Amino acid sequence: MTIKTLTTASLTALILGSGTAMADTWRYAFEEALDEVQGVYAQKFKEEVEANSDHEVQLFPFGTLGxxxxxxxxxxxxxxxFVNQSPGFTGALIPEAQVFFVPYLLPEDQDQLVSFFRNSETITSIFPELYAEQGLELLKMYPEGEVMLTTKTPVESPADLSDVKVRVMTNPLLVESYRAFGATPTPLPWGETYGGLQTGIIDGQENPAFFIESTRMYEVTDHITRLGHNNFTTxxxxxxxxxxxxxxxxxQVIQAAADAAFDHIIDYQQGLTETALEAIMEAKPAMTVTTLTEEQRAPFRETAGDVEATFLEIGGPRAQEVLDQMKADLEAAAAS
Structure with a gap:
């Protein structure tokens, strides 16, 4: 019997055990391994909580609970x-969170990006209300790194993505974004992605460089393309x-730990993309890494308006409010 097939009752018993010995243990699951960005964030959060309270934080990396x-x-x-999860998966619960998948909305400039995540009214005021409607207390949103596309064939234009099956998270707006890019978006659980690339069920996938390197996605693809279209948010x-x-x-202990982990993960990410790409090229010298020029990005960038319009259609009752405030927040970050 695997964790994924456990009933809620048996899973509760497995984690909690019996008696009250676990009363002060808080359980925290996330979507990556301990040595990946979410895991590094989680470890800092755990360290801060345990240093400033009598509580223990038990961490569950990807796969341990499904x-x-x-x-x-x-x-x-x-x-x-606690749970750490990308809006890519919470989009079904909170459709407004899909705004993070409008291409070319978030800035490439790291200082602007960090300023946005620190100060955004969208994140600090609007999203907490939306998450609360789903029984969730939003503690922190943070970026994980520039999203890059890995494929088996080179990509320099939307035409190069024709008939290319790109694995995406089960998020309607991300599906629409890759459809607008000219690809065939294919929602697939992450656990099936490597095998899907091996067998030809899919032809590509997107993720930050550190995740491409740590999960060895380069072994089953041949080209990395930097479209400049997004930064992975969680x-x-x-x-x-x-x-x-x-x-x-x-x-207050929890919020302070979330804030401290945010500062830590921003520092941790300095140079992480370059280090990961170097490791990929060392492991597979035949791999190509292509940064598209502004001219090459232009046709991809032109699709953003259509995806934004789709967001306003499917992004929930507060979609317009979220998009307007987010643009205002991004303007403020650019001016800071």
Whole structure:
């Protein structure tokens, strides 16, 4: 019997055990390995909580409790106290969160990007209300790195993506984005991606460089293309009933830990992309890494308007408010 086939009741028993020995242990699941960005963030969060309270934080990396949809269900039901998950997967619950998949919306400039995530009214005011409607306390959103496309054939224009099956998260707007790019978007659980590339079920996938390197996606693809279209965003959430049941001191410990982990992960990411690309090229010298010129990006960039229009159609009742405020936040970040 695997974790993925456990019932909610048996999973609860497995994690909690019996008696009250685990009463002060908080459980935190995320979508990556311990040595990847979400894992590094989680370890810093754990360190801060345990240094400033009597509580222990138990970490569950990707796969230990199932796929992304499994850990979200466990967080909503209270089996987990914390979950770190990308809006790519929460889009079905919170359609407004799909705004992060409008291409060429987030800046490439790292200082502007960090300023946006630190100060965004969208993140600090609007999204907490939307997440709360799903029983989740939004603690922090943070960037993980420039998204790059890995394929078996070179990509320099939308025409090069014709009939190319690109694995995407199960997110309607990301599907629309790659369709607009000319590709055939193929939603697929992450655990099936490597095998899918081996067998030809898919022809490519997108992720930050560190994740391409750590998961060895370069072994089953031959080309990395930097379209400049996005930066991978993720979010730390708590079960809202759990969080609201804590005293003010514990809530402050949690928020301070989330803030400290944010600062830590921003510092950690300095040079991470370049280091990962160097490691990929050392492991597979035949791999190509192509940064498209502004002229080559232009036809991809032109699709953003159509994807934005789709977001306003499917992005939930507050889509227009979210998009308008996010653009204002990005303008403020650019001016800072």
């Amino acid at each position: 796929e992304s949809d499994n850990i979200m269900e466990q967080a909503q039901s209270g089996i987990l106290q 979010a730390l959430m708590a079960n809202q009933e759990f969080f609201e049941g804590l005293d003010e001191a514990d809530q």
